[in-house]
Amino acid sequence: MSRVALVTGGTRGIGAAISMALRNAGYRVAATYAGNDEKARAFHEVTGISVHKWDVSDYEACGKGIAAIKDELGPIEILVNNAGITRDAMFHKMTPQQWHEVVNTNLTGLFNMTHHVWQSMRDRSFGRVVNISSINGQKGQMGQANYSAAKAGDLGFTKALAQEGAAKNITVNAICPGYIGTEMVLAVPEKVLNERIIPQIPVGRLGDPEEIARIVVFLVGDDAGFITGSTISANGGQFVV
Helix, strand or coil, rough: CCEEEEECCCCCHHHHHHHHHHCCCCCEEEEEEEHHHHHHHHHHHHHHHHEEECCCCCCHHHHHHHHHHHHHHHHEEEEEEEECCCCCCCCCHHHHHHHHHHHHHHHHHHHHHHHHHHHHHHHHEEEEEECCCCCCHHHCCCHHHHHHHHHHHHHHHHHHHEEEEHHHHEEEEEEECCCCCCHHHHHHHHHHHHHHHHCCCCCCCEHHHHHHHHHHHHHHHHCCCCCCCHHHHCCCCCCCC
């Protein structure tokens, strides 16, 4: 029987590409979303992927949602922590609410989700956790002190948890995408894209969501069993680590 994979924020953008790539690779996939019922319903109708609505910043909601997926599909052996939000502001104008909303979703959300599947992975002596961080967690970004801090925290979480999971055949890795051609990025005015964003990218283009998805498919497969605690940068050379 194929393994069960759960992708948070898995019905739009990079998350949708990951969900579909995992499905196409033969996994049984469930995807979460937080707000857009119409998009989630359309995603399910087109792909057949099971969709579930909850806020990853809510620990109890994560537990209930994961239990429901386990009842439907079986134990979750692959977790892709992709859900994330932005609340951009220059730091002197950033409110405590903007800070906490981003940190609670983009960093604490990793704890909330992973904590609920970790013991099961340990019991089964198998697990794959992939955390979708960001180039801005590596280099920082003006106007995103909250987002950059949370995404940098994702990398520390990845490195520490990888050491705990290794003896139980659980790998934990991170991916740091750069500018990817999602709906959100493509909504930026074309002039801004062509004159301010793409010139910063040495390969001369935006990334495709499917390019991130293919990295995930590799990391969760058996061929990647010796890779853990790693961060893969996928940014077209914009920031070289």
